[in-house]
Amino acid sequence: MNDVFYGNTISDWIVAAGIAAAVALTLYALRYFIKCRLGKLAQHTETKIDDILLEVLGSTYFVFILLAALYIGSLSLALPAKTALILSRLAVAGFLFQAAMWGDAGIRAWRNHSQDKHGLLGNHGGVSSVGTLFFMARMVLWVVVALMVLDNLGVNITTLVASLGVGGIAVALAVQNVLGDLFASLSIVLDKPFVVGDTIIVGDAQGTVEYIGVKTTRLRSLSGEQIVFSNAELLKSRIHNQQRMVSRRATFSIGVTYDTTREQLQSIPGMLKAIVEAEPNATFDRAHFARFGASSLDFDVVYHIKTADYMVFMDTQQSIFLKVFEQFGAAGIDFAYPTSVVKLEAGGAGEPDVDQPSASRRAPYQVIKPR
CATH class of the missing domain: 2.30.30.60 (SH3 type barrels.)
Structure with a gap:
């Protein structure tokens, strides 16, 4: 037991191995315990944070646990400075790579959660946009970790970082339109x-x-x-x-002739209201005698369709129009159409006499022709 091997006794090596084994078992048991607890918690919560943490923890590999345990065990040994430096750098590199694995797993879990939350699984374009963004995030993560590992191993990365910075600016300027469209796509998604x-x-x-x-x-x-x-x-x-329309607002105008009586004019708004209210998908708003037109007496009707479906709107409007045509015909109300009045005056010899209509018959719809 007192034999010296590589600057340490056999008993020192056994103690170091025991420490390493204890640390490895402790870390592995802690990983298993936390994973089980998080798994049970994730089944009873609606939040996705615990699910993401569970996937991150699942990316903890035993080789990194073993590497950490060996380094901690080696601290009890009297090793040469160069060997201790190599072990410490390997341990730091292992921790950085494990941190990169955690970050990569977290990004992938977040990507899947985002696609599920925003309903992108059936949208290939949306998946492409989100996938591109998260690919860039993963690439940045691994580039940063690689630079940190190189710096930990003693490589001078100052020149490399400066080159990457200049190159990154040049690339960003060259593809600024593409990047603008990419982030716009992400905003849309x-x-x-x-x-x-x-x-x-x-x-x-x-x-x-x-x-x-x-x-x-x-x-x-x-x-x-x-x-x-x-x-x-x-x-x-x-x-x-x-x-995104919840309902549709519909309007239409009807023109009747100037020969329509006052009683008929007073009845038209009520007729229009009854026709609209008879439709199951329509909600009546108003109907009024709105204006004196050039060739018609105009009524405006406003109503709402309870759904945004365009086919329902067109079917309802068609039904209303057919009922208006039918009921106006039954009530003896004539629809107006563009007409003009020709007024002839007897001004000289040889011109035919023209029957001049009375004031009550001098309407825009009556064309007076010579006999």
């Missing part, structure tokens, strides 16, 4: 001003969103062609999302 399947209006373009990509968003217009927008330019525009 996370903030969700619209999603795939929504019908939107952007400027004079209208269509259904087919794809939200890393750089572009694509619409299918009503006429069938595909409209492609840059994500950055799209967010700078005013977007009308018709899919």
